[in-house]
Amino acid sequence: METTPATEDRGYRLFGTDEDIPFTESPVIHLPAFEQQRFDWGERIEARCSVDQLQLLQPLIETMSDELGLILVLVASRNELLKEGRYQSGTPVSREWLSSWLSGPLKDPLEQDGRCAVWVIDLRPGDGPRQIIWDRHDRFFVYGGAQGVRETLAQVGLTEQPLPPLPTPHTHRYHSRFDNAFDRVLSMPDWWVYSELRDEDAEL
DSSP, X not given: OOEEEEOOOOSOSEEEEOTTSTTOEXXXXXXXXXXXXXXXXXXXXXXXXXXXXHHHHHHHHTTSOSOEEEEEEEXXXXXXXXXXXXXXXXXXXXXXXXHHHHTTTTHHHHHHOSSEEEEEEXXXXXXXXXXXXXXXXXXXXXXXXXXHHHHHHHHTXXXXXXXXXXXXXXXXXXXGGGHHHHHHHHTOTTTEEEEOOOGGGGGO
């Protein structure tokens, strides 16, 4: 999958090219939908939406245990002092804490900026999702708890249907107005455990 960084200030973070009109781009607007996907190693649910993404994520978090891990995967940095990599919470967090944190200063940057992916891991998995990955393409990959996940997604207005491929090539927008928010949150050395990016992180 080819991606090209861009820095224009717009309200969306994923743009695709128009094959019929050279050198033009338009926002990639996902219909609010999901599908169940099966692989040799198991299954997952992929869900998509392009606006108000936290309204999709928060109800899924509510179906997890009260002992969660959080990872922010910074794939692109606009600050030479802030390294690209994985930033993992040093201690488990509760559902209430995480919901409040996601609704704080990083809400708009996470929903509208293309530099970061979010992982939520259930450290005491039960019947709900074991892991949720919200990637930079406004896709949510949910592992575990398939039946409950499908019901939750339907309740928040998503339709179960086949999902189309992402446009190729496409670009990610990194908005300058969000630089300070990312810098402040990720520059807290006592809270994050840092590790370098892995090869597969480029696809997030």
